[in-house]
Amino acid sequence: MASRTHAGAVPSTLPRHQILDEQGAIADDPLLSPYVADVTVEQLQHLYRSMTAARRVDEEGTSLQRQGQLVLWVPLRGQEAAQVGSVWPTLPTDRIFPSYREHAVAFERGLAPSDLMRLFRGITAGGWDPEEHNLNLYTMVLASQVPHAVGYAMGTALDRKAAQDAGTPPETDPEAVIAYFGDGASTEGEIHESMVFAASYDAPVLFFIQNNQWAISVPFATQSRVPLATRAAGYGFEGLRVDGNDILGVVAATRYALEKIRAGEGPVLIEAETYRMGAHTTADDPTKYRERDEEEQWGHLDPVDRLRAHLRDAHGVEDEFFETVARENDEIAQRMRADVLAMTPPRFEDSFAKAYAEQHSLVDAERAEYLDYQVGFAPQDEMDTHDTRGAGA
Amino acid sequence: MTQLTVAKAINAGLARAMEENPKVMLMGEDIGSLGGVYRVTEGLKSRFGAHRVLDTPLGEAGIVGTAVGLAERGYRPVCEIQFDGFTFPAFNQITTQLAKIHARSDGQLTVPVTIRIPYGGVIGSVEHHSESPEALFAHTAGLRLLAPSNAQDAYWMSQQAIACDDPVIIFEPKRRYWLKGEVDEKTSPGDPFKASVIREGEEATIVAWGPLVPVALAAAEAAREDGRNVEVIDLRSLSPIDFDTVTASVRKTGRLVIAHEAPTFGGLGGEIAARVTERAFYSLEAPVLRVGAYHLPYPPAAVEENYVPDLDRVLEALDRSFAY
Numbered sequence: 212m213a214s215r216t217h218a219g220a221v222p223s224t225l226p227r228h229q230i231l232d233e234q235g236a237i238a239d240d241p242l243l244s245p246y247v248a249d250v251t252v253e254q255l256q257h258l259y260r261s262m263t264a265a266r267r268v269d270e271e272g273t274s275l276q277r278q279g280q281l282v283l284w285v286p287l288r289g290q291e292a293a294q295v296g297s298v299w300p301t302l303p304t305d306r307i308f309p310s311y312r313e314h315a316v317a318f319e320r321g322l323a324p325s326d327l328m329r330l331f332r333g334i335t336a337g338g339w340d341p342e343e344h345n346l347n348l349y350t351m352v353l354a355s356q357v358p359h360a361v362g363y364a365m366g367t368a369l370d371r372k373a374a375q376d377a378g379t380p381p382e383t384d385p386e387a388v389i390a391y392f393g394d395g396a397s398t399e400g401e402i403h404e405s406m407v408f409a410a411s412y413d414a415p416v417l418f419f420i421q422n423n424q425w426a427i428s429v430p431f432a433t434q435s436r437v438p439l440a441t442r443a444a445g446y447g448f449e450g451l452r453v454d455g456n457d458i459l460g461v462v463a464a465t466r467y468a469l470e471k472i473r474a475g476e477g478p479v480l481i482e483a484e485t486y487r488m489g490a491h492t493t494a495d496d497p498t499k500y501r502e503r504d505e506e507e508q509w510g511h512l513d514p515v516d517r518l519r520a521h522l523r524d525a526h527g528v529e530d531e532f533f534e535t536v537a538r539e540n541d542e543i544a545q546r547m548r549a550d551v552l553a554m555t556p557p558r559f560e561d562s563f564a565k566a567y568a569e570q571h572s573l574v575d576a577e578r579a580e581y582l583d584y585q586v587g588f589a590p591q592d593e594m595d596t597h598d599t600r601g602a603g604a
Numbered sequence: 605m606t607q608l609t610v611a612k613a614i615n616a617g618l619a620r621a622m623e624e625n626p627k628v629m630l631m632g633e634d635i636g637s638l639g640g641v642y643r644v645t646e647g648l649k650s651r652f653g654a655h656r657v658l659d660t661p662l663g664e665a666g667i668v669g670t671a672v673g674l675a676e677r678g679y680r681p682v683c684e685i686q687f688d689g690f691t692f693p694a695f696n697q698i699t700t701q702l703a704k705i706h707a708r709s710d711g712q713l714t715v716p717v718t719i720r721i722p723y724g725g726v727i728g729s730v731e732h733h734s735e736s737p738e739a740l741f742a743h744t745a746g747l748r749l750l751a752p753s754n755a756q757d758a759y760w761m762s763q764q765a766i767a768c769d770d771p772v773i774i775f776e777p778k779r780r781y782w783l784k785g786e787v788d789e790k791t792s793p794g795d796p797f798k799a800s801v802i803r804e805g806e807e808a809t810i811v812a813w814g815p816l817v818p819v820a821l822a823a824a825e826a827a828r829e830d831g832r833n834v835e836v837i838d839l840r841s842l843s844p845i846d847f848d849t850v851t852a853s854v855r856k857t858g859r860l861v862i863a864h865e866a867p868t869f870g871g872l873g874g875e876i877a878a879r880v881t882e883r884a885f886y887s888l889e890a891p892v893l894r895v896g897a898y899h900l901p902y903p904p905a906a907v908e909e910n911y912v913p914d915l916d917r918v919l920e921a922l923d924r925s926f927a928y
Contacts, residue, residue: 336708347676348708352700358666359701362673362681369679372655373626401696404666411661565707566745568714568769572797573844574745 223437227452227484230459233512235520243453243463246470250459252526258299258458259518260536262291265315266515267540268324271548272314272331276493280551282333285312289456289488292514293421295319296461297483300469301389303345306367308360308390311349312421316391320344324543325550334556353392354399357418360390361405364414364478387472388416395426397442398434406446409478417468418443418480421455423487424509428500440482448478455483456514486512560585605788611644611781613755614720616789617762618645618682622652625680628766631658631667632684632720641686642722642781664694668719672701675715680766688723689732695740702771703746718765722778724815724865725912728905735902736866738775742843742875749842750796751775753817755785757793757840764796775842777815799846801853805835808859808925810918811850811876813839816863823863823918834922842872850876851883858889859925863918868896890928893921 230247232238269287276284287294294315298307301320309316317327321344329338330349337348350356367386375381396402397420409416420439424431435442443450449471453464461483468479486509490497497506522528563578608616622628630645636659639646649657660667664685671681685691691698698719705715725734741747748770752758758776765772793800802817803824812820817838824834835853839845854860860880862873873894880892895913903911 335710336704337710337712340712341676341709342712348705348713350701352696355669355696355701358669358697359673359676361666362670362675363677364673365670366674366677366679369629369655369674370677400693401665401669404661404663404669407661407663408666408670562707565711567748568706568711568716571748571770571844572846572848 217436220436223441225438225441225450225452227438227454228460228464229454229457230463231457231517231521233517235517235524237525240460240463243460243467246463246466247459250462252522252528255518255522255526256528256532258295258462259515259522260539261295261299261315261319262458262515262518263536264540264543265291265295265318267544268318268547269314271544272328273489273493275328275548275551276331281328281331281493284331284493285314286487286489286492287312287314289486289509289514290421290423291315292458292461292518293455293483293485296458297389297419297465297481300462300465301387302384304384305387305389305469306345306347306360306363308347308356308363308388309349310353310356310391310393310396311351312393313349313391317344317346320346322346324547325554328547328551329554332551332554334554353396354401354405357390357392357396357405358401358408360388361409361412361414361416364388364409364416365412367415368412385415385473385475387469387477388414389419390416391419391421393420393426394422394424394431394434394439395429397439406442406478406480410446410448413475414478415472415475416478417465417472418478419465420480420482422482422484424485425487425491425497425501427491427495430501438482438484440480443480448480450480450482452482452484455485456512456517458514458518485514488513605786607784608755608759608787609782609784610752610755610758610777611642613759613785613787614644614762614776615646615648616787617759619648619651621763621766622648622656625766627678628680628682629656629658629674630682630684631660631671633660633662633667633686635659635684640684642778644720644722644776644781645684664690664692665697668694668697668702668717671717672697672705672715675717676713680716680718682718682720682766685719685721687733688721688735688737691721691737698741698747698771698773699744703744706770707746714769715771716766716769717771718762719771719773720762721773721775722781723775724777724779725902725908726815727779728908730905731902734908736775736864736897738842739866739871741773742845742872746771747843748772748797749775751777751814751840751842753777753780753814753838753840754783755787757796759787759789760792761796764792775814779815780818783818797841797844797846799840799849800838801835801849802838803834803836805833805857807833807857808861808922809835809837809850809853809857810861810863810922811837811839812863813842814865816865816913819913819915819918820863822915823922826915826919827922832922832926845872845876845879847876847879847883851880854880854884855887858887860888860892861895861918861921861925862892863895863913863921865912866896867899868894869899871896890925893925895921
C-alpha cells in the first residue's frame, strides 16, 4: 500500500481483531472469540461454500462481460470473507443496504445470481424485489444508500415505539439495519451526515465498511490517515477494526455489533480490512496504478485459502469436500450464464410506467408520442428493436 | 371557510395530514421547538410529539437521505429545507435517489417524501435566501413540483403532496407567507397538478406561479384600465405542467406572457413558450414573451427589486406583446 507521512499525524491505537490467523490457525481474541465459540464445522463448510460460489460467479461475470454479454461487471474477488462473514449472522428481518460490489452478501441473503446479473446485463437499474430478501437495491452513487439505511433504522425504532405505546410486548430480536460501503465512499459528506443522524437518533444500524485499500486508483492513504473504525469515536459510538480476510473474525465482530444494536446500544461501525484483488470494474486497469508486489503480498492473505487451510488443518476436512464444492460452483456459474443469455431486454415503452407511481400528464403524453412515432417504422425495422444484448453494450 | 395566512394554512394542512395518518412525520432544522424560522410548523411538536416532529441535526443531505429510508419503511416524511439556497447540499439525494428509486426498482419501491422549500426573493435578506431553483428540479424526471400561491392551495396542496405516492417538492412563496385568504377546509380544490384560470380575459394571457401570481393579477387589473382584457393563469403545478389549460387560453387570446422569479435563461418560461408555440402556432398574434430574472447570481437585497420581475416589467411585456 502506498504510504505517506503527515507532519503532526496522530497514530491510531485501535486494536485490529483477528481470530483466524494468516495460516488459518485460531488466534485467541479476548473480546470476540466467545462470539464464534459455537460455530460448527458444518457451518464453516457452509461459509466456505458461500465464499467460493460467489468467487466462481464473479469469475463468470468477468467472462460474460468480456464476451459482450454484460454491460459491466464489478469483481469482488478478495472480499468474500468480509461479505459472507458480515451477512451470515443477520436475521431475515434485518434490512441490508448494499453499495454495488456486495454480490456475496446478496447471494447469502438468498438472491439468485441471475437476478443480480439483470442490472449488469443492462436490462434494469434494479433487478429484484427489495422486500423478498430484505435486501435493498444496488446504489451507484457512492454513499447515497447510507443515509437511507439510517432513515430505515430510525423507522424501525419508531415502529418499536409505536408498538410499545400500543402495549404490544417487545420483540425478542429487534430488527437491525446494515449499511455497506467502502473506504472510498467513506470520504463522501453523506457518510458524515449519516453517522451524525444515526448517533443523534440511536439508530439500530451497523455501518459495515469494507476497506479494500483502493478507491479505483486512489490508495487508502489518500482517504484517511487512520483506520476508518477510529472515526466512530468522534461520533460517540463503537468502532471495531477487524481482519476482513478472516471469516471468523468478521462473523464474531458482526455478532458482537448486532447484539449491541439489538440491545438498543447502536449504532456500531465495523471496518473490515481486506483487499480488492481484481480490477475496480471490468472497465478498470489496475496495472496503471498499483504494484504487482502489493497484489502478491495480499494474495498470500486470500480469505478463501485461509478458510480452506483451517478446514483441513483444524477439522480434517478432506479433498473430496473441496472438489464437490468446486463442481457445485461450476454448476451454479453455468446456470447463471444460461439464465443471463436467455434474458430479453425490456420494452422501452414500459419505462414510461415506471418513472412515477401515479399518473403524470407529461409522461403520458410523451409515451403516446413515442408509440405514435414507432408506428411509422413498423414492420420492417422491427428486427432492430429485438437486439438481445440489451442497452449500452 | 376560515381566513388564514399562507403560513397558517400550511400549518393547518400539515396538522390535518398528521391527524389522519400516524405515518406522517415532519423533519427539518429548527422546525420543532422554534416552529421553523418562518413559524410554519409552530405548535406541531407540542401537539404531535418529538417523535413525529424532528428537530434534526443540521444537514440537508441527512434530512432528505434519512427521509428516503423512512419512506421505504412506510413513513410519509415531510422535510423542511430552511431556505431555497440550502437545498443544494441535498441535491444529490433529491435528484439521484429520491427521484429515481421508483424507476430503479421497476416500480417496486415508492418513496412518498414531501420536501417543503420556502422560495423566492424580495424579502430583504442575505445571499442564498431568495432563490428560485424550480427549473433544476422540474428537469428531473421522477419528481413532482407544486407552487401554491394562496392560502387555499397551501392548505390543500400540503395534504395532497403528502398523500401522493411520488416525491413532491412544494415551493412555498415565502414573501406571501402572511398573505391572507379564504380556506375551505371541507372542499378540496381538486387535482393539484392542474393549472387554474384565476381571471378570465380575451386579449392576452399571463402565466405565473407562486409569489408572482398577485403581480400577474395586478398587471391584468392595470391593463384593464388601459382597456385591455387579460386572462391570468395560476400554473400551480410545475411538474407536470398543465399545458392543456395554458394552450386553450392562448388559442383564445393569441398572446402569452410568462412571468417567473427565476432567471429567464433556462427557466420554465422557455419550456412553456416552446410547448405553446408547438401546439398553438397559428393562434399566436405575437411571440410568446418571458419575464424573469437576469442571468446573474441573486443580487444583494439593496438592488433585488431590479432583478426580480415586478408589476412594471410584466406590464412592459404585455405592451410589447400588444405591439405586434
